[in-house]
Amino acid sequence: MATSQYYRVKRNTQTIFVNTANPNADTVLTLKQRIIKALSSTKERDESAAAITHPADIHLFDYKNTSRPVDLVDSKTLANSGLVDQQIIAMVFKTPSGAWEDVYIAPMDLAADLDDLEDEPEEVEYRASKGKERA
Template sequence: MALSQCYRVKRNTQTIFVNTANPNADTVLTLKQRIIKALSSTKERDESAAAITHPADIQLFDYKNASRPVELVDTKTLTNSGLVDHQVVAMVFRTPSGAWEDVYIAPMDLAADLDDLEDEPEEVEYRASKGKERA
């Protein structure tokens, strides 16, 4: 009996966690279908992600060796593709022109820096004074 596994599917600064109950039977195509479902249910609207409605619009790569990602074949099972639990899988989308995006996953420190750019109120020093201030 196979144990369930979780894969971290990454594109730029985006990460999607996808679980599979049987990596010996589930294929890469099944993984892509789960990714499409996750993309359609996300609260944040990424226009490029919203345009993805078919597995043929996604390419997945084994990202164990970041300098040489290996494209995953839709018909292979996840186990036969060499994927292991908690592995990073790189994802790219087909652009409207029909070309593929470059494989890119933002480094962790860059992703943390981007989180700092979110719309958060700036910290403002506030000093309440009661009565007259002393000189």
């Protein structure tokens, strides 16, 4: 019996959560197509991500062993690729020059620090006064 799984596809500080209903039937190519769909529907515009329209522009890596990520082959199923539920998958894009980006996933503490900066309210000096101020 097949169970659904999700994967965390990461590039720099970006994370895309991708679900699959059947990892024994879905292929890496299917996963790439879902990633392209997610990239096109994102609210934040990343120019390099916006240029990705074809699965051949994405390269995925099994990121269990961070010192040596393993290439994921398009024709293999997700299960046969060794991917498990909640697996981190590294993603890189093909650059306009045709080369591939370096594999880089921001450390969790760096990503958390960036999130914290966005959530902190700005300090605003507020002074309530009624009527005119006195000199």
